[in-house]
Ligand code: IPM
């Protein structure tokens with residue numbers, strides 16, 4: 001198997017965690033007889049500093065040309081005061097939108113080894129395996145018009161638009177139903193249909209899609225209740241499908257069920273299986289450069305890349321088993337540390353995964 005992978009380290013802890021994922025890819029090149037060719041491009045604040053824009057044209061072109069993309073994280077206080085279009089986050093949002101990666105898979109799996117790392121009781125999270133399918137290229141993140149304007153009374157107001165058309169809802173729901181078919185056979189569609197018209201349509205389309213999957217059970221839940229249920233009894237969920245912003249919020253929430261946001265990978269896929277792979281956490285500027293960030297979410301994102309874009313499920317399993325192995329061995333970065341375990345830094349964690357491979 002050969003493939004071209006574009007790596008976008010980004011900002012903050014991005015370069016550190018991506019470096020560990022690259023070690024894993026290099027190890028596969030050496031030992032698994034694959035030829036993964038890696039290129040690198042700037043994105044986010046790093047791209048703004050070098051090229052004056054958070055998503056340079058060349059980065060986008062290379063992203064279009066490669067087989068899969070691995071991204072670290074973007075953002076940081078250094079760029080917060082820039083105009084909105086120049087900010088690092090805009091680079092990431094434009095990349096997602098330009099690539100059309102509308103289906104964002106965010107699995108939250110509670111590793112048994114980390115059961116006491118979660119702030120919730122072990123029995124609540126033990127065995128948890130929920131997949132959040134977040135719509136990623138529409139909704140309030142992208143709706144027009146948007147802005148901050150001055151009203152006639154001289155007061156300023158901020159405004160955004162939440163809109164979804166039928167096709168956008170339908171395609172992400174289908175992806176969720178297909179995924180559910182290969183796992184627990186249940187989809188919970190999360191919305192705010194008691195208040196929002198967008199959600200009313202969302203619910204109608206989800207129900208219409210469900211009619212074509214008689215082997216998958218559909219339920220609906222309001223997002224406020226879903227937030228509560230995720231903390232109360234998270235194991236009731238199999239696949240959750242939801243809009244861009246609700247998915248953003250619920251996936252951070254779900255990450256804490258697993259012990260740390262440093263453990264959650266993601267895959268964002270277009271209609272043809274091309275994907276952008278990134279940990280769900282941000283650039284964590286407070287710990288950047290200190291060598292303490294958890295690289296496992298990025299390494300697990302690499303496993304998702306092997307599975308979904310490079311058609312190498314056995315290599316994906318191998319990477320995931322290696323992560324399990326280092327956790328079994330008691331190695332922990334600070335975010336997942338608990339009594340009786342061995343504290344390690346970013347690099348040692350990456351090296352340990354490579355050794356386990
Ligand atoms: C995420 C992040 C991004 C988002 C930010 C960095 C723009 O929070 O991937 O969840 O809101 O989508």
Ligand code: MG
Pocket residue numbers: 248249252280
């Ligand atoms: Mg987020």
